[in-house]
Amino acid sequence: MDNPFLSLIIPAYNEEKRLPSTLNQVVRFLEKQSYSHEIVIVDNASTDGTGKIIDDYAREHAGLRKLYEGQPGKGAAIRKGMLSAAGQYRFMCDADLSMPIGELNRFLPPRLEHFDLAIASREAEGSIRYHEPIYRHLGGRLINFFIQLTLLPGMQDTQCGFKCFRGPVAEDIFKHLTLHGWAFDIEILTISKMRGYRIKEVPIPWYFDSESKVNAFQDALGMLTDILTIRRNKRRGVYEK
Numbered sequence: 001m002d003n004p005f006l007s008l009i010i011p012a013y014n015e016e017k018r019l020p021s022t023l024n025q026v027v028r029f030l031e032k033q034s035y036s037h038e039i040v041i042v043d044n045a046s047t048d049g050t051g052k053i054i055d056d057y058a059r060e061h062a063g064l065r066k067l068y069e070g071q072p073g074k075g076a077a078i079r080k081g082m083l084s085a086a087g088q089y090r091f092m093c094d095a096d097l098s099m100p101i102g103e104l105n106r107f108l109p110p111r112l113e114h115f116d117l118a119i120a121s122r123e124a125e126g127s128i129r130y131h132e133p134i135y136r137h138l139g140g141r142l143i144n145f146f147i148q149l150t151l152l153p154g155m156q157d158t159q160c161g162f163k164c165f166r167g168p169v170a171e172d173i174f175k176h177l178t179l180h181g182w183a184f185d186i187e188i189l190t191i192s193k194m195r196g197y198r199i200k201e202v203p204i205p206w207y208f209d210s211e212s213k214v215n216a217f218q219d220a221l222g223m224l225t226d227i228l229t230i231r232r233n234k235r236r237g238v239y240e241k
Contacts, residue, residue: 004063005035006108007087007167011077013044015095016053018211022097023057027064029101035108039064040085044077075177075184082165082174090170094161096209103204107164116197117173118164119189120204123156127203136208143220150231151190155199158185160206169197176239182219183226190230191239 008026012019023041030037041054043066054066069080078092089108093101099120105111107118122129123144129137140159147158159182165173172195179187192199233239 002086004038004087005089006030006037007040007081007085007090008037008104009040009042009078009081009085009090009092010095011042011044011074011081011092012046012050012054012095013072013074013077014046014048014050016046016049018095019050019053022095023053023064025097025101026093027057027061029104030063033105037063038085038087040067040081041065042067042069042077042081044074045070045072071180073180073184074182075187076180078184079174079177079180082170085167085170088167089164090167091164092161096212098207098209099160099162099204100207103162106202106204107162112200112202114198115200116166116169117189117192118200118202119157120160120162120206121157121201122160122204122206124201124203128205130205130207132206132208139220143223146224147186147227150227151186151234152193155189156201158189160204161185162204163188173197178233178238179226179229181222181226183223183230186223186227187230187233190234194234194239195241 026039043051043054058064058066067080067084069077082090112118121127152158173188173191176191177184177187
């Protein structure tokens, strides 16, 4: 499909347990929609059966295709998917579906208009968190305080893994991405702010996954370092057009 309305991009690193259920839900949902679409699954150098699962689904569903990204890190996988996609709108989606796929249309016209980038928020009014341990929530708020203090004032949730971009905006932003780890969300939002793109926050229901690959302490330390890197890049003009 040359130019579908939606490209749904899912990064997958060692997701052989969760991916079949996720793909079943995604395929069933999108088959019911009136708009054209493609599903892009990015195998992020998995060492388990993830690649075979994607291949099997791609043979059965013409609108699903597999990409491979050998550079470790979710940011690298999302960048590969965004720059390889063809959709008028490009939606990044975590493989755990911690936001139910039925919420997707809230990020797209005609439900949402006049935006360049729409980001899911677990903090905006109307959002709901389910089953999240208090230590994870408090740790996330502490990191967000530092993000707002240094780079993105007023942005309550940068790290939720569900974001929708207009196609040309995705191409502009992701070709300037330099970080491949968990902080890539902060970098793309920083670039978006610098470009003057219209960012809308969409409150969502969000379900904590006990099998999350995020290491609360180790990844937080790495993210703090990356935040300082982003601020330094910004001052040096790395993100200028």
